[in-house]
Amino acid sequence: MKAVCATDLSAASEATIESETCLECLGRVGVDEMHLVTVIPSNVHAGMPGMDFEGRRQRALERYRGVIESAGFDVETHVVRGTPHRRITGIATTVGAGITIVGSRGKSPLENRVIGSTARNLARTTETPLLVNRIEREAENPDVVREHLFQRMLYATDFSENADRAFEAFSYLRHATRETTLIHVETPKDPGLREGENPENRLGELAAQLEEWGIETRTELRRGDPADEILGAETTYEPTAILVGSRGHSRLRRLLLGSVSEDIVARADSNVLLIPPSRTA
Structure with a gap:
């Protein structure tokens, strides 16, 4: 599997690249080729005196290449110009990536209301599975918050088609996952449930499939605001990663705040x- 790893060359974005445990986890789920991408924003001009932006970034990526190659991956580097999330998405599509990786320090409650971060824009527009690797927020030399990327999973489902698509990611995650919590938050209208269908039974069916793969699994049914309840379950179970499907990506949707997946990101x-919708959907 090919992975695109986006970096702005900051100390925070280096954390995943420098974590042997994170790289090992990616290898266990099938990643064998890494594409390192850094984007020079469109408003940074090549002609600015004394500024060799492309050269400096290429040299930095070459240092990262050595670290990742020593961990057993094939590596390609890309220094490009443009809008970061658009160029990252474009490269992922061009190379046929199976996953895109971006580091994020997270946001304060006020900053969460602002559109513009690369991670949030990628969450809206990505066409490949997106791993948002959480980095320590205020540390001077930040590290990843959860080194074992997929060891303890929290999978949230509304039983929709795209939630089912997200569950299919366990076909490769199972090689790195030891335990999983399956959660469904009941709302007045559950889009993926037929009238009279029991959500506990549906969760049980999913749990049985994971247990056949040797993954220790629990299920939980909650009621309330989906994002709040999923994040409440995160506090309870302390997963290394939350697995969730996103909705469609119409132009109108890209302008809207408040989707469950964006709140969680x-x-x-x-x-x-x-996990985004199928490209053919």
């Missing part, structure tokens, strides 16, 4: 693995 303390 912005507010979770754990890593988040976001």
Whole structure:
């Protein structure tokens, strides 16, 4: 599997690259080729005196290449210009990546209301599974918050088609996952449940499939606001990653705040693995 790892060359974005445990986890789920991408924003001009932006970034990526190659991965580097989330998404599509990785320190409650971070924009527009690797928020030399990326999973489902698509990620995650909590938050209208269908039974069916793969599994049914309840379960079970499906990506949707998946990307303390709709959907 090919992975695109986006970096702005900051200390925070180096954390995943420098974590042997994170790289080992990626290898266990099938990643064998890494594409390192750094984007020079469009408003940074090449002609600014004394500023060799491309050269400096390429040299930095070459240092990262050595670390990742020594961990057993094939590595390609990309220094590009443009809008970060658009260029990252474009490269992931071009190379046929199976996952895109971006580091995020998370946001304060006030900052969560602001659109613009690369992680949040990628959450809205990505066409490949997106791993938001959570980095320590205020440390001078930050480290990843959860090194074992997929060891303890929290999978949230509304039983919709795209939630089912997210569950399919366990086909490769199971090689790195030891335990999983399956959670469904009941709302007045559950889009994926037929009338009279029992959500506990549906969770039980999913749990049985994971247990066949040797993954220790628990289920939990909650009521309330989906994002709040999923994040409440995160506090209870302290997963290394939350697995969730996103909705569609119409132009109108990209302008809207408040989707469950975006709330989780912005507010979770754990890593988040976001699975987008099928490209053919």
